[in-house]
Amino acid sequence: MxxxxxxxxxxxxxxxxxxxxxxxxxxxxxxxxxxxDHSSELNSLKDLNAKLEADLAACNKKMTAESSAVISSEIAFNKSAAKAAFGKNIKPDDLKVVEGIGPKIEGLFHNYDIKTWKDLSKTSVSKCQEVLDSGGDRYKVHDPASWPMQARMCYEGKWKELYKWQVEHKRGKL
Structure with missing residues (x-):
């Protein structure tokens, strides 16, 4: 080899x-x-993508319109209905309308950025107690258990129900 x-x-x-x-x-x-030949399949997928993008844009536009409608549908303050129920003039978002809240307690809530009836109605009772505790020992006698409920009645314009509730529950206690 x-x-x-x-x-x-x-x-x-x-x-x-x-x-x-x-x-x-x-x-x-x-x-x-x-x-x-994949060109027909590619074209149909492009058409489907364009349709889905148009649907998404329409949905986003609808959501934007609905959210602005929700914002504009805030409950309007009816001064005459409040005056008819309480017999005195009521200012919008006056937290002192809530039984148990005076000017000093209202100031404490304002320090915590709770300035409207809507804000107070969404506040938990424990948060209300925290606000009271921030004022010191002189506010220990107050019971905030009904304040969010009363504030919700104010916000929703249920003035007669609020007045009736306050009359039935002396000093705002449940």
Missing amino acids: NFESINIWCWLIPLLVGVLCAIFGYLLGKGSNTGI
């Missing part, structure tokens, strides 16, 4: 196999793509 001839075959055989595999792979790949 001649080692010089083996050395040439060691290079020639892998080279021939590589060239044949490349040609075979090219022909095989070229033949599989000729029968399939």
Whole structure:
């Protein structure tokens, strides 16, 4: 056996196999793509995407319109109804209308950024107690358990119900 001839075959055989595999792979790949056309599927997906984007834009526009309608539908203060129920003039968002809240306690709530009936109606009783505790020992006698409920009646304009409730519950206690 001649080692010089083996050395040439060691290079020639892998080279021939590589060239044949490349040609075979090219022909095989070229033949599989000729029968399939994806352009119609791509166009239909583009149309679907455009439709969905239009639906999303319409939905966002509707949500913006509804949120502005909710903001504009705030409950209006009816001064004459409040005066009819209480027999005196009531100022909008006057926390002193709530039984048990005076000018100093109202100031404490203002320090906590609770300045409207709506704010007070959304405040928990424990938060109201925290506001009272911030004023010191002199406010320990007050019970804020009914204040958020009374504030909600004020905010919703239920003046007759509020007056009736305050008459039935002396000093605003439940």
